Amino acid sequence: MMAAMTASTPLRLLLVNDTDRPMAQLHAALTAAGYLVVAQAQGAAELLQLVDSQSPDIIIIDTESPSRDTLEQLALMGHAAPRPVVMFAEQGGLPAIQAAVSAGVTAYVVDQVAASRLAPIIDMARVKFEEDARLKKRLLQMEEQLAERKLIERAKGILMERRQLSEADAYALLRSQAMQSGLRLAELSRQLINSSKLLG
């Protein structure tokens, strides 16, 4: 999968170049390694614009960059699809690296980067990011299912109390009403709960 992707469509990289570290020098090494450096951001505002306009696959940033908080917001609040971020840390900063694998951050590179070392790290970042994204999606689905189940339980409880129904009858009534009105069971339950609040 990776080989095909890098052969036909090279990974598009965005470099954040706003610290003393010579990130710009990475440009040549990355290009040689078969990546497409689509843009370089000199600051946070430019980084935001470039994330929007260029949709990079991977963002490469120094751990000491002031723009890191900008990426945290994108990752946590999901304004834009989160992207894997590769970071460059101070030499010997490995504990920080291990500790800081956060929402948007999937890999760190410790200083003195050789072009040969970059490719596997970037590929690893991408694979790990895709895994994380899948996991997150599954978790989200599970949370939604749980929330829906809670809604249905509450709606069932309201029916049981108001109409003196058994649990099974209340559920059957909800289901048949949902089918008749073409609503999802959870959506009907939400409406029932809301209107029962209004009716007191």
Added chain:
Amino acid sequence: MTVPACLHTLNLGFVALTDCAPLVVAQRLGLDREMGLQFCLHRQPSWSAVRDKLISGQLDAAHALYGLVYGMQLGLGNPPCDMAILMTLNQNGQGISLAPALADAYCQGASLMEISQQLGRPLALAHTFPTGTHAMWLYYWLAAQGVHPLRDARCVVIPPAQMSDAMQAGVLDGFCAGQPWHALAQQRGVASLVTDSAVIWPNHPEKVLACRRELAQQQPDVAGRLVQALLLACHWLDQPENHALAAAWLAAEDCLAMPAELILQHWTAADAGPLHFCDEGRVNYPYPSDALWFLQQYRRWGMWQGNDAAAVVASVNQTALYEQAARACGLSLPAVHDRHSVLMDGSHWPDYSGSAPSVGALSQYTH
């Protein structure tokens, strides 16, 4: 006070803001050494860096956004890490600025929605960190005025030092941050302060002294002495005659690297609620009710769905350790440990009504 022969070194992180003053002042006045400590101050380029270095142990403690600590504790955007808040460092002193033309319209009574409609697009507003105080002040301010921060506006993060440039480039319509970054934007004519943060929540908590829970639990004596040194610094900072000297220290190249006059300007000029560092200790108590407010706001904006907010707060806010340290420096303790406040939308905090947690008068403005 006896000075121990051997000083215990503490690496402390801070971000270039006026309210990092307690750390700088404690060191300059030698309060750290009086407590048998040696502060090494490390300016950090981002809150993310503060967070990572607290987790990794490169920093023992730090000047931190109240919300940063709870984001770390709850694992919002990072692996969860057991954290401690040792004390509140300051109240107030933040603000919201808008581009000059928008600020004029706003001050003449135009609503934020009207301004946004005139622009023909959602307002582009910046804060400083997703779980931070400025994000929560900005979101609350918008929601209280009928603007949903996540739907009707585009809220992004820009580092405070880059706010002026972003305003000048027209990338932003406004921003919420600490000082002296509003003063700088105003001086450059690219933004005007429209709301002092004390208008949103009078005497709101702002920065705290944060460390990993481990330090507070395993070295309570060191943590206690750290709190004492900073309490003395906070008390010193609240004396108006000391402001000029503190501003001069903050102006240094390795600190804020900004002119002292600019730093001093806002400090003395706030009309709504001044920047307080101590107020006889009323500022510094790590009130559980303050922390609960942040958790409630995270829930409001869909950032946290957890339970047991009270238990989380009881484990993070180190009230017992604080009380001991405050007594040791002769500072009085607040009579009540829940601060009562009325916020800009008229809602009370904490909410004693016993009903479901209120999310402000405009409760429809939730996630």
